[in-house]
Amino acid sequence: MALIVHKYGGTSMGSVERIQNVAKRVAKWMRAGHQVVVVPSAMSGETNRLLGLAKDINPDASPRELDQIASTGEQVSSGLLALALLREGVDAVSYAGWQVTVHTDSSFTKARIKSIDDQKLLADLNAGRAVVVTGFQGVDPNGNITTLGRGGSDTSAVAMAAALKADECLIYTDVDGVYTTDPRVCEDARRLDKITFEEMLEMASLGSKVLQIRSVEFAGKYKVKTRVLSSLTDPLMPLDLEMKSGTLITFEEDSTMEAAVISGIAFARDEAKITVLGVPDRPGIAYQILGPIADANIDVDMIIQNQSNEGVTDFTFTVPRADYQKALDLLKKNVQGHIQAKEITGDAKVSKVSVVGVGMRSHVGVASKMFRTLSEEGINILMISTSEIKISVVIDEKYMELAVRALHKAFELDQK
Amino acid sequence: MALIVHKYGGTSMGSVERIQNVAKRVAKWMRAGHQVVVVPSAMSGETNRLLGLAKDINPDASPRELDQIASTGEQVSSGLLALALLREGVDAVSYAGWQVTVHTDSSFTKARIKSIDDQKLLADLNAGRAVVVTGFQGVDPNGNITTLGRGGSDTSAVAMAAALKADECLIYTDVDGVYTTDPRVCEDARRLDKITFEEMLEMASLGSKVLQIRSVEFAGKYKVKTRVLSSLTDPLMPLDLEMKSGTLITFEEDSTMEAAVISGIAFARDEAKITVLGVPDRPGIAYQILGPIADANIDVDMIIQNQSNEGVTDFTFTVPRADYQKALDLLKKNVQGHIQAKEITGDAKVSKVSVVGVGMRSHVGVASKMFRTLSEEGINILMISTSEIKISVVIDEKYMELAVRALHKAFELDQK
Numbered sequence: 001m002a003l004i005v006h007k008y009g010g011t012s013m014g015s016v017e018r019i020q021n022v023a024k025r026v027a028k029w030m031r032a033g034h035q036v037v038v039v040p041s042a043m044s045g046e047t048n049r050l051l052g053l054a055k056d057i058n059p060d061a062s063p064r065e066l067d068q069i070a071s072t073g074e075q076v077s078s079g080l081l082a083l084a085l086l087r088e089g090v091d092a093v094s095y096a097g098w099q100v101t102v103h104t105d106s107s108f109t110k111a112r113i114k115s116i117d118d119q120k121l122l123a124d125l126n127a128g129r130a131v132v133v134t135g136f137q138g139v140d141p142n143g144n145i146t147t148l149g150r151g152g153s154d155t156s157a158v159a160m161a162a163a164l165k166a167d168e169c170l171i172y173t174d175v176d177g178v179y180t181t182d183p184r185v186c187e188d189a190r191r192l193d194k195i196t197f198e199e200m201l202e203m204a205s206l207g208s209k210v211l212q213i214r215s216v217e218f219a220g221k222y223k224v225k226t227r228v229l230s231s232l233t234d235p236l237m238p239l240d241l242e243m244k245s246g247t248l249i250t251f252e253e254d255s256t257m258e259a260a261v262i263s264g265i266a267f268a269r270d271e272a273k274i275t276v277l278g279v280p281d282r283p284g285i286a287y288q289i290l291g292p293i294a295d296a297n298i299d300v301d302m303i304i305q306n307q308s309n310e311g312v313t314d315f316t317f318t319v320p321r322a323d324y325q326k327a328l329d330l331l332k333k334n335v336q337g338h339i340q341a342k343e344i345t346g347d348a349k350v351s352k353v354s355v356v357g358v359g360m361r362s363h364v365g366v367a368s369k370m371f372r373t374l375s376e377e378g379i380n381i382l383m384i385s386t387s388e389i390k391i392s393v394v395i396d397e398k399y400m401e402l403a404v405r406a407l408h409k410a411f412e413l414d415q416k
Numbered sequence: 417m418a419l420i421v422h423k424y425g426g427t428s429m430g431s432v433e434r435i436q437n438v439a440k441r442v443a444k445w446m447r448a449g450h451q452v453v454v455v456p457s458a459m460s461g462e463t464n465r466l467l468g469l470a471k472d473i474n475p476d477a478s479p480r481e482l483d484q485i486a487s488t489g490e491q492v493s494s495g496l497l498a499l500a501l502l503r504e505g506v507d508a509v510s511y512a513g514w515q516v517t518v519h520t521d522s523s524f525t526k527a528r529i530k531s532i533d534d535q536k537l538l539a540d541l542n543a544g545r546a547v548v549v550t551g552f553q554g555v556d557p558n559g560n561i562t563t564l565g566r567g568g569s570d571t572s573a574v575a576m577a578a579a580l581k582a583d584e585c586l587i588y589t590d591v592d593g594v595y596t597t598d599p600r601v602c603e604d605a606r607r608l609d610k611i612t613f614e615e616m617l618e619m620a621s622l623g624s625k626v627l628q629i630r631s632v633e634f635a636g637k638y639k640v641k642t643r644v645l646s647s648l649t650d651p652l653m654p655l656d657l658e659m660k661s662g663t664l665i666t667f668e669e670d671s672t673m674e675a676a677v678i679s680g681i682a683f684a685r686d687e688a689k690i691t692v693l694g695v696p697d698r699p700g701i702a703y704q705i706l707g708p709i710a711d712a713n714i715d716v717d718m719i720i721q722n723q724s725n726e727g728v729t730d731f732t733f734t735v736p737r738a739d740y741q742k743a744l745d746l747l748k749k750n751v752q753g754h755i756q757a758k759e760i761t762g763d764a765k766v767s768k769v770s771v772v773g774v775g776m777r778s779h780v781g782v783a784s785k786m787f788r789t790l791s792e793e794g795i796n797i798l799m800i801s802t803s804e805i806k807i808s809v810v811i812d813e814k815y816m817e818l819a820v821r822a823l824h825k826a827f828e829l830d831q832k
Contacts, residue, residue: 068494068510075488080485083481084474087473093480096484
């Protein structure tokens with residue numbers, strides 16, 4: 001008997017029939033003698049419908065009230081799933097975050113989980129009940145409902161697994177695992193049976209949208225054995241097959257076999273880069289440039305500052321393409337004169353491609369192989385950034401697919 | 417400065433525009449220096465949508481889970497109203513029942529309020545905030561969400577007013593008050609400026625659907641000054657006019673003027689009557705007939721047992737027309753043989769008409785006037801039932817409108 005947390009996304013909960021399928025799957029696990037906690041998202045479209053109503057009424061909506069409103073989507077889908085389980089003959093009960101209790105801080109619309117009480121859940125599990133707990137939400141120290149932000153149900157599920165010391169956290173989703181790269185870009189992409197937590201973190205942050213990045217951080221921090229697998233398979237498929245499907249996120253580099261140097265190629269298509277040319281090279285200049293950008297809630301990703309030359313330097317960074325014009329206007333209007341920069345230029349049609357793998361720690365030559373591969377395809381590298389387990393380059397958007405395919409082949413990701 | 421509770425029904429909260437109108441009205445009261453607690457229903461149609469989803473998934477749904485699901489409708493409308501108030505420049509906050517706290521028993525889908533904590537609400541009110549509290553719901557001693565049943569928001573509002581010792585509870589609805597009878601049946605129907613609590617109770621229980629009957633009981637028990645008025649007027653109409661509009665439910669018979677003998681004519685169209693003929697007249701016979709009916713959750717209204725004749729008697733009662741066939745089948749199948757009744761007959765096309773008024777306590781002749789009026793119209797009376805302040809008759813459905821109009825005129829309800 002194992003204690004398992006299941007998480008189902010909005011698509012998996014998207015209709016009466018799909019909710020019934022989720023119930024069939026959970027019932028199968030229960031009948032096999034396992035204890036199951038299920039964390040469902042709101043039915044697909046519901047959170048957008050609720051936030052749309054709120055925006056219609058008040059475009060500058062209070063985050064506290066948005067959370068009161070948006071949190072109801074998961075409460076409904078949790079109640080419906082409990083009803084579906086009862087109909088399957090499985091004793092079940094649903095709880096909202098505040099009933100568990102899931103304690104969070106007070107950062108409305110993007111709260112962080114602080115702790116989860118396990119007494120109520122364990123009592124129900126030990127009484128043979130399936131427990132359905134709303135994802136995406138909790139309650140702050142003042143009794144206000146909070147939500148964890150988009151994709152927060154992944155984080156809820158992993159945090160629930162950590163609090164209950166669950167044997168495994170199964171993230172059921174509409175893809176069947178984590179791939180070496182996006183199969184829509186590279187048809188040779190291959191599903192990984194395993195990926196390390198650190199690689200998953202880089203893949204998630206680099207645009208592979210399988211898991212919310214905070215859930216991966218949580219899994220890493222609390223060593224939660226997490227598996228990403230498909231919710232679209234036959235809910236009654238044999239349990240031993242289902243338990244081996246998808247991609248397992250592990251916490252140890254596999255020592256039993258020769259680890260691949262690179263696990264995957266991640267990419268982010270919609271990037272933009274901005275360069276501040278001829279900036280006097282003095283302390284505080286980076287803050288003077290990036291401070292106003294951060295204040296405007298624009299995410300800055302890669303940052304590069306060249307070696308200064310005769311007391312002036314160039315400063316380049318990337319932002320999401322959607323924020324490009326806003327960032328550029330901001331710098332030209334409020335910053336350029338102030339820091340005496342010569343010129344501000346940019347390019348809104350760039351993409352980022354990264355190779356990721358814990359194997360590169362012990363293998364030299366990954367960078368040179370990457371650069372040679374791109375060079376052979378005639379792709380110019382605009383920016384480079386590295387971490388211990390990944391190398392990212394910014395290139396012209398039009399070469400992105402070509403770069404992904406060439407790197408996928410060069411690092412032999414199509415071969416097991 | 418007064419402390420006022422406003423209640424708005426589902427129609428008043430039915431769209432973005434209507435919610436904005438409610439906010440304008442509440443803002444007007446706040447700006448005039450009053451403290452306001454607002455209890456909104458779910459947006460019209462929402463509760464039915466949620467319960468429909470639940471029934472689709474599990475026709476025999478768990479009442480606890482139904483309450484988890486159905487309670488979200490009011491949470492959404494409360495959050496939206498708080499947002500609309502903030503947009504009107506009024507500081508506002510919304511609470512679900514469990515956040516207040518509204519304590520109830522554990523009778524899911526038909527819970528009763530036990531107490532309401534006032535600290536949080538008073539703190540907000542004293543800080544100059546409008547407080548929006550979900551109607552229809554509370555939380556039981558085990559932290560489960562409960563709902564109060566259909567129309568429960570009226571009860572929530574009156575209970576809130578009682579807990580806060582509010583100066584008045586204003587029930588905004590889609591009619592402009594309580595009428596002497598339904599204007600659709602009798603065009604001379606006149607809006608009452610005042611009605612006593614006891615009369616309102618009889619009117620509500622007899623089919624005048626302006627207020628949920630439990631809210632009237634609550635108002636009576638805690639002496640809450642309650643006014644029924646229209647939410648469809650201009651939200652910015654002058655406050656002194658609005659404060660005098662609608663119908664006030666009072667707790668004292670008016671001594672300053674000659675009270676009318678009768679306040680109104682109530683009716684219930686869709687009734688049915690069932691007669692058990694030739695029943696041996698022995699103790700327990702009423703229970704043997706009505707027990708199985710009650711067990712099947714069928715409401716029995718009027719009950720009449722004739723004087724027995726040679727040891728046998730006839731037993732007649734009324735049920736809602738929708739339950740007629742079920743009740744009849746039940747009696748014929750399970751009861752008739754058992755109690756040795758000669759025959760079971762029924763009539764599914766009867767209606768109930770009642771005259772209501774505290775004045776009849778001190779006036780004789782109300783019954784005879786009622787019976788004479790019906791007789792003059794050639795209307796046969798099938799059953800009669802009386803209480804201290806009302807007389808009800810069951811008649812053939814086809815005479816219902818005629819009876820209402822004739823009685824309205826006979827008791828001079830068209831004249832102030």
